[in-house]
Amino acid sequence: MGAIGLSGIRKVFPDGTVAVNDVDLEIDDGEFVVFVGPSGCGKTTLLRLISGLETITAGQLRFDGQVINEVSPRERNMAMVFQNYALYPHMTVRQNIAFALRVRKFRQSEIDERVNEAARILDLAELLERKPKQLSGGQRQRVAMGRAIVRHPGAFLLDEPLSNLDAKLRVQLRTELRRLHERLGVTTIHVTHDQVEAMTLGDRVAIFSEGSLLQYDTPQVLYRQPANIFVAGFIGSPAMNFLEAALVGGGDGPAVSMGDTRLALGPQATGVAARLGDTLLLGIRPEHLGWRRSGDGAQGALQARVELIEYIEPEAYVSASLIDPSVVVRTADELVGGSQEDTTALAHDDARYLTLRVSADEVPERGEVVDLVVEPDRVRLFDPATGNILGR
Ligand SMILES: Nc1ncnc2c1ncn2[C@@H]1O[C@H](COP(=O)(O)OP(=O)(O)O)[C@@H](O)[C@H]1O
């Protein structure tokens, strides 16, 4: 009933800004989809195009099998919740929730029934006679959801509904939102710039950069098989480590070399043989990097000095700087464009650090030189020119 389809959707503002660039996307009925990407990547614009608040420059938009490009926002039967909630300060919670129904001239008995139902679902029954200023941030957020729920829409469009809340409440309301979705089963598009929120909430997650859709898949696939450097660097915290590595041949099949270190590749090398001799970008997640006490320069090990240990019990993030000056480290921040909020403290200042994510019970000493252990099957290879993943 509430499937949403986008084909070649494009939005160019009058000043020439291309906010949404040829987006193709299919959302199933009842699915919870998250749009994520850094600020300015076009998430709000795309949501407004879907809701009808903004006109589409090109492409086709479908809802429940019908083309709705020309259908007015009100007739689209979608309910949008805005980032700032926009509650009416002079109205009570009850009046706020009832507002859209009153405007649409619903009977009073129907209005009362729907408002009470929404209040029950959202745990607002005790607060119906209060004004917005007498509510906490989380309660206001629930009222905003209540205004959407009473319309019994075919889809919810939520634009950063949790971003004005403090961290603890955000996590709590995230769970509530997901539960609400399980209960109502209504197609939902949830916009956020927070990749953790995206990965925990979405059945599928669409990642955007500069108006373009980069990848649309389940959180598991995005994490394990990122299509390109942007997705790889954007998803995951601490961020993936990136190193420049030359692809070399050998008796045991393709390998990468970084300075004096050579690492035989696993199945991901399938199909990269044509790039022999090229410098590629190697990506490795912090949890796939281990360490060993250094047997001073054991053959072929990447050696690094432990610079900082951050305890995020029961884990620890270890920042280590590479000893070999010829190995080039690139930061996710530099490759992705400053969109990561929560990388480790050192990640921003110096591109020579790699981050390991280890058990807090198994940390090296600060200042110690260790051999880094790379799990070969976990390595991902990217084309530095296009940013796309290579091999499989
Ligand atoms: N009315 C407008 N006129 C011109 N440019 C706009 C307008 N609204 C948004 N933009 C631009 O479109 C791009 C996408 O904005 P937006 O959809 O708000 O991004 P997001 O919600 O992902 O932060 C940005 O470059 C923004 O400056």
Ligand SMILES: [Mg+2]
């Ligand atoms: Mg926005």
